[in-house]
Amino acid sequence: MDMSKRTAKHVENLTFRIGSKNRIMKKALEGFKPEAVRAIPQSEIQQNVDKALEGFTDVDLAIAMENSSIFCARCGECCRRSDPIVLTPSDIDLLTSLLGIQRLGDYVTAKDGRFIFKKTKPCAFLQKNKCIIYDHRPLVCRQFPFDDRTKGGALTLALYKHCKFTANLIACKAKLMILRRLEEMIDPRRSRTRRI
Numbered sequence: 001m002d003m004s005k006r007t008a009k010h011v012e013n014l015t016f017r018i019g020s021k022n023r024i025m026k027k028a029l030e031g032f033k034p035e036a037v038r039a040i041p042q043s044e045i046q047q048n049v050d051k052a053l054e055g056f057t058d059v060d061l062a063i064a065m066e067n068s069s070i071f072c073a074r075c076g077e078c079c080r081r082s083d084p085i086v087l088t089p090s091d092i093d094l095l096t097s098l099l100g101i102q103r104l105g106d107y108v109t110a111k112d113g114r115f116i117f118k119k120t121k122p123c124a125f126l127q128k129n130k131c132i133i134y135d136h137r138p139l140v141c142r143q144f145p146f147d148d149r150t151k152g153g154a155l156t157l158a159l160y161k162h163c164k165f166t167a168n169l170i171a172c173k174a175k176l177m178i179l180r181r182l183e184e185m186i187d188p189r190r191s192r193t194r195r196i
């Protein structure tokens with residue numbers, strides 16, 4: 001397959017799902033002095049953003065999982081827009097221990113062979129932008145925006161237009177590439193060392 005076409009498609013898909021490329025570029029450039037930004041040709045900055053948009057390696061995903069608090073904007077949109085919220089048997093056990101078997105039915109129902117939350121958009125447990133059952137929240141909430149329903153159970157980063165996590169991760173990748181480029185401009189020996 002022609003890799004340039006594949007890359008173009010990835011960039012198109014990712015920008016379609018997470019918002020405009022310009023927004024990501026703006027975020028990637030946050031914190032740089034204007035003179036530093038001017039030192040790099042605009043086309044190079046765009047290339048770095050495109051490269052960051054090509055997709056995620058397993059290392060990117062591992063870093064994102066370990067440092068999720070850096071990339072999550074704590075906007076609470078996942079608790080306002082996710083539907084359905086599907087529960088595992090362990091979630092049911094945990095919620096039963098919290099709510100008791102009688103009250104569980106107020107919040108949980110069965111549909112198509114699965115247990116789901118009755119009320120979503122927003123979730124019944126979201127109050128003042130906080131989860132009031134945080135320590136007992138379901139697995140899907142603990143993992144969000146990672147998802148293990150594809151790729152044979154391996155966690156992948158799911159894309160949602162309302163969630164800024166992925167855009168923040170991409171902007172951070174682009175920022176690191178821009179930073180590396182600036183380092184090389186200041187000290188060209190760095191680029192020679194990296195090639196060895």
Ligand code: SF4
Nearest residue numbers: 079123125126131141
């Ligand atoms: S259970 Fe908590 S974390 Fe999960 S959607 Fe509801 S409020 Fe959000």
Ligand code: SF4
Nearest residue numbers: 072073075076078163
């Ligand atoms: S929608 Fe995304 S960015 Fe917002 S709180 Fe949820 S995980 Fe974090």
